[in-house]
Every structure is written in structure tokens, then in C-alpha cells.
Amino acid sequence: MRPILTADQMRSAEQRAIDASTSVEQLMERAGAGLAEAVNRFAGPMPVLVLCGPGNNGGDGYVAARHLAERGIEVRVAALADPASDAAKWARSQWAGEVEALSDETAEAPMLIDALFGTGLKRGLEEAASERFLRLSSRSKIRIACDLPSGADTDTGTLLSQVPEFDMTVTFGALKPSHRLYPAMHRCGRVVLADIGIEALPDWHEIGRPALPPLDPAGHKYDRGLVHALAGKMPGAIALSAIAAARAGAGYVRVSTSRPIDGLPAAIVQLDTAEVNDERIGCLLVGPGLGDAPQVLTLALTSRSPKVIDADGITHLGDPERLRGQDAIITPHSGEFARLFGKIEGSKPDQALEGARRSEAVIVYKGPDTIVAAPDGRVGFAPPAPPWLASAGTGDVLAGIIAAMRARGLPAFEAACAGVWLHGRAAEIAGPQMIADDLARAVQQALAL
Ligand SMILES: NC(=O)C1=CN([C@@H]2O[C@H](COP(=O)(O)OP(=O)(O)OC[C@H]3O[C@@H](n4cnc5c(N)ncnc54)[C@H](OP(=O)(O)O)[C@@H]3O)[C@@H](O)[C@H]2O)[C@H](O)CC1
Numbered sequence: 355m356r357p358i359l360t361a362d363q364m365r366s367a368e369q370r371a372i373d374a375s376t377s378v379e380q381l382m383e384r385a386g387a388g389l390a391e392a393v394n395r396f397a398g399p400m401p402v403l404v405l406c407g408p409g410n411n412g413g414d415g416y417v418a419a420r421h422l423a424e425r426g427i428e429v430r431v432a433a434l435a436d437p438a439s440d441a442a443k444w445a446r447s448q449w450a451g452e453v454e455a456l457s458d459e460t461a462e463a464p465m466l467i468d469a470l471f472g473t474g475l476k477r478g479l480e481e482a483a484s485e486r487f488l489r490l491s492s493r494s495k496i497r498i499a500c501d502l503p504s505g506a507d508t509d510t511g512t513l514l515s516q517v518p519e520f521d522m523t524v525t526f527g528a529l530k531p532s533h534r535l536y537p538a539m540h541r542c543g544r545v546v547l548a549d550i551g552i553e554a555l556p557d558w559h560e561i562g563r564p565a566l567p568p569l570d571p572a573g574h575k576y577d578r579g580l581v582h583a584l585a586g587k588m589p590g591a592i593a594l595s596a597i598a599a600a601r602a603g604a605g606y607v608r609v610s611t612s613r614p615i616d617g618l619p620a621a622i623v624q625l626d627t628a629e630v631n632d633e634r635i636g637c638l639l640v641g642p643g644l645g646d647a648p649q650v651l652t653l654a655l656t657s658r659s660p661k662v663i664d665a666d667g668i669t670h671l672g673d674p675e676r677l678r679g680q681d682a683i684i685t686p687h688s689g690e691f692a693r694l695f696g697k698i699e700g701s702k703p704d705q706a707l708e709g710a711r712r713s714e715a716v717i718v719y720k721g722p723d724t725i726v727a728a729p730d731g732r733v734g735f736a737p738p739a740p741p742w743l744a745s746a747g748t749g750d751v752l753a754g755i756i757a758a759m760r761a762r763g764l765p766a767f768e769a770a771c772a773g774v775w776l777h778g779r780a781a782e783i784a785g786p787q788m789i790a791d792d793l794a795r796a797v798q799q800a801l802a803l
């Protein structure tokens with residue numbers, strides 16, 4: 355799993371490396387060399403224009419320019435301003451070529467490397483600089499960002515000025531929150547992580563392929579996890595969740611429903627009773643299609659089993675403190691999150707963490723940039739998911755997959771992360787014209803790959 359550090363945490367990690375007798379220039383040399391290596395592998399020997407800013411991001415740009423030129427690549431460098439830091443001055447002094455001043459006359463090149471600003475960006479780019487940056491990037495065939503696309507705030511995903519779409523972003527030591535937060539994440543292209551020898555042991559990471567517990571050859575259906583779903587007024591939604599839970603490998607899926615649900619596979623058992631204190635339940639699932647039936651949520655909260663609470667279940671909670679001691683995972687989108695927790699300041703991960711602490715629940719905060727937050731401070735950031743996931747019923751499928759992961763024995767945070775990853779992978783497999791029913795079936799393939 356790739357670590358994620360905020361700008362401040364990155365500066366501290368850099369300082370620890372410096373205290374352990376690595377110089378900033380050494381770190382910059384590794385960063386620029388890593389950038390050049392990634393550029394060369396990704397795009398091959400294409401003429402390059404490197405735009406360098408005044409700080410250390412610009413310094414990385416000068417180093418990369420030198421390494422690319424040493425590989426025989428045609429490189430031009432245009433500077434927005436003179437280097438302001440000692441390390442950037444050093445990097446520029448090592449670049450033997452010419453440095454043009456970035457102006458309206460600067461000519462484009464087939465490849466653009468943006469080393470204007472990185473984690474030190476404090477405000478949007480000035481108008482003239484922004485126009486030149488956008489003009490040159492629109493005229494290049496391949497755009498590569500050094501550390502971050504210039505204009506993207508490091509920690510929040512916000513764009514402080516206009517940011518073009520990049521093909522690749524090469525970052526150093528750890529990813530930054532904006533590589534995985536909307537809207538900045540969708541400007542980064544592929545995010546490549548170069549090792550510069552700093553240690554990052556963070557609580558935040560990018561969600562990767564889950565490690566699922568191996569199946570016991572002698573295990574029975576309860577060992578593989580019993581998901582018990584509680585239906586409400588619109589049983590189609592809980593049917594999608596139940597199918598997804600079964601396809602995600604739960605050994606047994608049961609649905610308590612007051613009326614028979616059409617179209618459920620025969621393997622999913624329908625019950626007209628709701629014994630929620632059966633100790634064999636690995637995960638209780640409530641909320642999809644619940645509608646105006648808050649008593650079903652109240653019943654679920656009397657159970658000692660782990661639970662996933664989604665959709666109307668979240669709406670009926672009212673007070674997040676009801677979740678304390680419940681071993682719950684909740685899966686709100688931004689509207690549900692705001693209704694449950696009210697206004698919380700800060701970035702999306704800051705808000706999700708505050709919500710997790712208040713409720714003692716693991717929170718899957720959904721959106722174009724889904725994140726998972728745990729009360730102990732861990733945050734998982736989903737890799738980009740296909741845009742066609744935004745269709746009816748896909749949230750029900752996610753809740754079902756997470757319930758299956760929990761019932762299969764993963765702890766709450768890991769189960770939520772695994773569910774989010776499998777959901778995105780299943781959407782890629784199901785393809786752009788998928789409906790939620792296809793997504794539920796594709797979970798099976800996502801697990802097998
Ligand atoms: N952290 C590490 O381990 C390493 C990081 N590297 C690279 O360094 C950058 C971060 O470098 P830093 O110098 O801190 O910041 P930037 O290069 O992003 O920019 C800072 C300079 O830019 C000025 N500034 C900020 N915003 C603007 C703006 N909108 N317009 C004009 N100028 C701006 C700022 O000046 P101020 O006077 O405003 O403070 C600074 O001069 C990181 O992203 C990596 O790429 C190292 O190379 C290796 C180790």
C-alpha cells in the first residue's frame with residue numbers, strides 16, 4: 355500500500371532524513387533522477403520542455419532536465435523566476451544548458467514537464483504565469499507533473515488556479531492527499547511514486563488490492579461468513595446488496611423480509627423472522643431500501659454482531675453517538691455525512707476522521723474520491739474508480755461487498771478498504787454500460803483476478 359503524507363508530514367519526513375545526514379541536495383538529486391527515469395520509461399525519447407518554479411519543485415525540474423539530457427534527449431528549460439532556495443540554486447548550477455525566461459514567446463515542445471510548484475504552493479498561480487502554463491500544456495502531446503500538478507493544493511484536492519489534465523504525475527517518498535482527492539486527483543493521470551530514501555510510516559495510505567484470509571479446506575458455510583441483511587420498504591436494493599455479498603464470497607447470505615423478494619438467487623435464504631442476536635452472524639447489513647422503517651434500524655442496533663449501515667439506515671440514525679460500541683461501518687455520501695455530523699471543518703479526510711472519532715465507527719465517505727476513516731486515525735484513499743460507478747444501486751452493491759468482507763473475518767477498517775477496492779475493480783470489469791446488477795456479478799471476477 356502506498357503511503358500518503360500531507361505537506362507538513364512530508365516536510366517532517368524530509369527533516370528526519372536531513373537529521374540522519376542526508377542533504378536536501380541529495381534528496382533533490384534522487385527526486386529529479388526518479389522523475390527523469392519515469393519520464394523516460396513512460397514516454398521515451400521525445401523533446402521536452404521543463405518549466406521550473408522558484409522553489410525545490412523547480413529544483414527537481416533542473417535535475418530531471420540534466421538526467422534527460424544525459425540520455426540524449428532534447429531538453430529545454432524555461433524558468434518562471436530565479437531559484438529562491440539554496441538547493442534549487444544548486445540544481446540550476448548543475449544544469450549546463452540554457453535557461454529561458456518563461457514568457458508569451460516560449461515555444462512548446464511535444465512533452466511538457468511541470469516543475470513550477472509542488473508542496474510549497476500557497477496560492478493560485480498569477481494570471482500571466484497561469485496563461486503561459488495553460489497555453490504550453492495545451493500544445494504539448496504529453497504532460498507530466500513533478501510531484502503535483504501546479505495549482506493543486508497539496509492537502510485538500512482543491513485547485514487554487516486552473517490546472518490542465520496531466521498524463522502522469524511523479525511524486526516522491528509518499529503520495530500526497532491531492533493525488534487521491536477530487537478534483538485534483540482527476541488532473542494527475544497515472545501517479546508514479548519514486549523512492550528518495552525518506553521513511554514514511556503514516557496512518558494514511560492508498561487502498562490497494564486486499565489480502566483476504568485463505569479459505570479453510572475443512573471450513574463450513576458459517577466459517578466463510580454469514581451476512582444477515584434486513585430488508586425494508588424497497589427490497590430491490592437489499593437484493594442487490596445480498597447478491598453482492600454472496601458474490602464477494604460470504605459463505606451464507608440471509609435476508610429478513612416481510613414479503614418475498616422476486617429474483618433473488620435460490621442460494622440466498624429469505625426469512626420472515628429477524629433473529630439479529632444469532633451468534634453465527636458475521637455481519638448484519640441494514641439500510642439499503644429501508645425507507646421509512648426506523649424500527650428496523652433500532653432492531654439492528656440491539657444486535658451484538660458487527661454491522662454495515664448504509665443509505666436510509668444512516669438517515670434514521672439521527673445522532674452519531676448511537677453508533678458508539680456498535681462495531682459499525684457506515685457508508686455515507688456527502689449529503690448523508692452532512693446530515694449525520696453537521697458541519698465539520700477541514701479537508702475530506704479531516705472531516706471523515708472527526709466523524710469516525712465521534713461515532714466510534716469506521717466511515718466509508720463515498721464520492722468521486724471515496725475514503726475510509728477509522729476512529730484510531732487511519733485513512734485509506736481509494737484509487738480512481740470508473741465514472742460509470744455513479745448509477746442507481748451501486749451503493750447497495752458496495753454495502754454488500756463490505757458486509758461480506760467483514761463476515762469473512764477482516765477487521766472493520768480492512769473490510770471497508772477491501773470492499774471499496776473490489777467495488778472499483780468490479781466496475782472496471784463490468785464496463786461503461788453496466789447496471790448495478792452486472793456490478794454485483796462482476797465482484798466474483800474482481801476477487802479472482
Ligand atoms: N519534501 C521532500 O522530501 C522533498 C521535496 N522536494 C521537492 O520540493 C518541493 C517542495 O519545495 P518547496 O520549495 O517547499 O515548494 P515549491 O517548490 O512548491 O514552491 C515554493 C516556492 O514558491 C513560492 N510560491 C508559492 N506559491 C506561489 C505562487 N502561487 N506564485 C508564485 N510563487 C509561489 C514560494 O515563495 P513565497 O515567497 O510565496 O513563500 C516559494 O519560493 C516538493 O514538491 C518536491 O518537488 C525535493 O526536491 C526533495 C525532497
Ligand SMILES: [K+]
Nearest residue numbers: 468471500502
Ligand atoms: K509541479
